[in-house]
Amino acid sequence: MTEKPEPKVPVTPPEQWVDKYGDYLYxxxxxxxxxxxxxxxxxxxTFLAGIKAxxxxxxxxxxxxWLRGIMRNKIVDQIRKxxxxxxxxxxxxxxxxxxxxxxxxxxxxxxxxxxxxxxxxKSYDNGEFWIxxxxxxxxxxxxxxxxxxxxxxxxxxxxxVCKAMDITPNYLWVLxxxxxxxxxxxxxxxxxxxxxx
Amino acid sequence: xxxxxxxSNALSKEDYEKMPPLRRFFLRLHVKLCVFCGKYNRQVMxxxxxxxxxREHEITSEETFAQYRPQMEPLKKDQLxxxxxxxxx
Numbered sequence: 001m002t003e004k005p006e007p008k009v010p011v012t013p014p015e016q017w018v019d020k021y022g023d024y025l026y027x028x029x030x031x032x033x034x035x036x037x038x039x040x041x042x043x044x045x046t047f048l049a050g051i052k053a054x055x056x057x058x059x060x061x062x063x064x065x066w067l068r069g070i071m072r073n074k075i076v077d078q079i080r081k082x083x084x085x086x087x088x089x090x091x092x093x094x095x096x097x098x099x100x101x102x103x104x105x106x107x108x109x110x111x112x113x114x115x116x117x118x119x120x121x122k123s124y125d126n127g128e129f130w131i132x133x134x135x136x137x138x139x140x141x142x143x144x145x146x147x148x149x150x151x152x153x154x155x156x157x158x159x160x161v162c163k164a165m166d167i168t169p170n171y172l173w174v175l176x177x178x179x180x181x182x183x184x185x186x187x188x189x190x191x192x193x194x195x196x197x
Numbered sequence: 198x199x200x201x202x203x204x205s206n207a208l209s210k211e212d213y214e215k216m217p218p219l220r221r222f223f224l225r226l227h228v229k230l231c232v233f234c235g236k237y238n239r240q241v242m243x244x245x246x247x248x249x250x251x252r253e254h255e256i257t258s259e260e261t262f263a264q265y266r267p268q269m270e271p272l273k274k275d276q277l278x279x280x281x282x283x284x285x286x
Contacts, residue, residue, distance in 0.1 A: 014285040018269075018278045024259075027266025040273050047277065051284050065256075107205030108237045115236075120247060127261040130254045133247070134262070152248045158210050173209045180244045 011063050014051050021064050025071055029078075032149050034138045038078045046071040072154055079146050080164045088143045088165050094174045109177050117188040129191060136186035140179050147172055148179035199227045201234040208241045214249065 012020055025046060029039035049070050057066055097109055123129040140148060143165065150161045151172065158169050165172070199207070204227050207213075213221055228238045255262060269277075 014281050015278070017281060018274050022274055022277065023266075023268040024263065026269040027263060028255075030267050031262075036267070040269070043269065044277055044280065047281055048284060051281070106201035106234050107203075107209075108201065108234050110237060111233055113237050113240055116240075116243070120243065124247075124250050127254070127258045130251055130258065131261065131265045133251055134265075152245075153252065169209075176209065180241070183244070184240070 011054070011057060011059070014047065014054070017047055017050070017067070021067055024064060025067060028068060029071060029075060031134055031138070032075045032153065033078055033082075035082075038082065042071060042074045042078050045074045045077075049074070076150060076154055076156065076164070079150055083143065083146060083165050086142070088167055088171075090167075090171055094171065094178070097174055097177075098170055107173075109174075113181075116184065118191065120187070123191065132190050133187065136183055136190055139186050140182045144175045144179040144182065147175035148183075151176060199223060201227075201231060204228060204231075204234060204238055205241075208238055208245070212245050212249065213242055214245070 022043060025043045026039055029042040030036070033039050033042065046067055050067050053070070057063065097103060100109070102108060102110060120129075137145065137148070137153075147161060147165060150156045150164060151158070156164070158172060162169055162172055167175070204224055207216070207220075207224060213224060216224065228235050228242065231238075
């Protein structure tokens with residue numbers, strides 16, 4: 001029988017991980033996946049991967065953040081799985097946008113997007129704003145939300161996202177455009193903090 | 198100087214804050230002055246700023262987020278505890 005590899009530094013024993021970090025990691029997974037079953041799977045996969053990789057933990061950061069680092073990969077895997085089950089098809093409206101003169105000429109959808117109804121920069125120091133922001137991201141429709149989470153929040157490269165979603169870079173651009181558009185509308189409708197006109 | 202298409206492509210591929218300083222300077226200059234893509238790409242840059250700040254706040258304001266984010270069901274926690282206990286023996 002092989003011996004369990006020991007971590008290089010003292011760490012919270014895995015038996016206590018659920019009580020200490022379970023809620024934190026579940027909440028984090030929900031903010032990216034918004035599906036309770038997928039989030040539960042993600043937490044479980046993260047803990048199991050953490051146990052296997054524990055001997056590589058060097059204590060340079062809190063184990064909670066080390067586990068969250070592992071979880072980022074698991075979140076990407078879960079989104080990939082969800083995309084495989086619900087293949088991304090290009091919509092007629094998006095196809096028209098890709099064929100439009102402005103897109104071909106300048107790589108943008110429109111020259112005059114509506115300006116913000118409030119200055120979001122002035123709300124950056126307000127913790128409540130980020131809670132509203134997170135709730136708004138959850139309301140963006142898939143597959144635009146999935147593309148946004150992978151590309152922007154999880155910082156995957158364009159190539160990685162296109163491969164995971166089986167789409168072209170141009171269509172990824174359209175999905176990100178849709179996500180930003182929806183997010184802006186949702187924020188304008190939801191944010192009632194200071195600096196709102 | 199960049200063309201509108203180059204600016205749009207660059208912003209769709211990377212966060213402008215992570216670009217080398219000179220590239221970032223010319224890109225910002227283009228967005229500030231361009232009557233064609235300026236308004237649009239300014240909003241793309243705003244969105245990048247916003248997401249960067251959100252990720253930072255997720256770490257620095259962890260307790261605030263914890264109050265609002267959903268928590269794991271107790272039953273799921275118990276099942277997971279059993280699994281981890283068996284795996285870590």
